[in-house]
Amino acid sequence: MNPFYLDVYDVVRLIPAGRVTSYGAIARYLGSPQASRMVGYAMNNSHTQTPYVPAHRVVNRIGLLTGKHHFPGENVMQQMLENEGISVKKDKIVYFKSHFWDPNVELSID
DNA sequence: GGGATGACCTAGA
DNA sequence: GTCTAGGCCATCC
Numbered sequence: 001m002n003p004f005y006l007d008v009y010d011v012v013r014l015i016p017a018g019r020v021t022s023y024g025a026i027a028r029y030l031g032s033p034q035a036s037r038m039v040g041y042a043m044n045n046s047h048t049q050t051p052y053v054p055a056h057r058v059v060n061r062i063g064l065l066t067g068k069h070h071f072p073g074e075n076v077m078q079q080m081l082e083n084e085g086i087s088v089k090k091d092k093i094v095y096f097k098s099h100f101w102d103p104n105v106e107l108s109i110d
Numbered sequence: 111g112g113g114a115t116g117a118c119c120t121a122g123a
Numbered sequence: 124g125t126c127t128a129g130g131c132c133a134t135c136c
Contacts, residue, residue, distance in 0.1 A: 002132095002133085004132090022118085022119090023117070023119080024118065024119045024120085027119080028119090033119075033120075033131090034118090034119065034120070034129090034130050034131050035118090035119095035131040035132070036118040036119050036120095037117090037118050037119085037130090037131060037132070037133090038118090038131060038132055038133070039117085039118075040116070040117040041118095041132080041133060041134080042117090043117050044116080044117065044133095044134095045133095046117095055117080058117075059117085060117075060118060060119085061118075061119065066117050066118085067117030068117085
């Protein structure tokens, strides 16, 4: 497994419950701002990783649950988010800006 | 080997 | 706010 993948999973695991982040934020944190597609692709393989990777806490830049179709059920992703106190409407996170967790800020090395 | 696809983002108009 | 173009790189055909 490439370090990039492992790094992605590691960052995703650091996302606190009730918070979400975006693929681009992770990509930027890893030093490849334009490799966001790779982050999404890494998520495609996240279910094979241990420990569990909370992929439901990763959405696109506008808070849309673009990856919900990759979960076992149709509304699994949404229900898990709601279980953590995040409101989801029309496959989109309500008050996304308030729930947003930016690794570039929260995990800032500087 | 080449071409297409994908849980995306940024920049410019 | 919209649209288009380019880029990232693993994986599949």
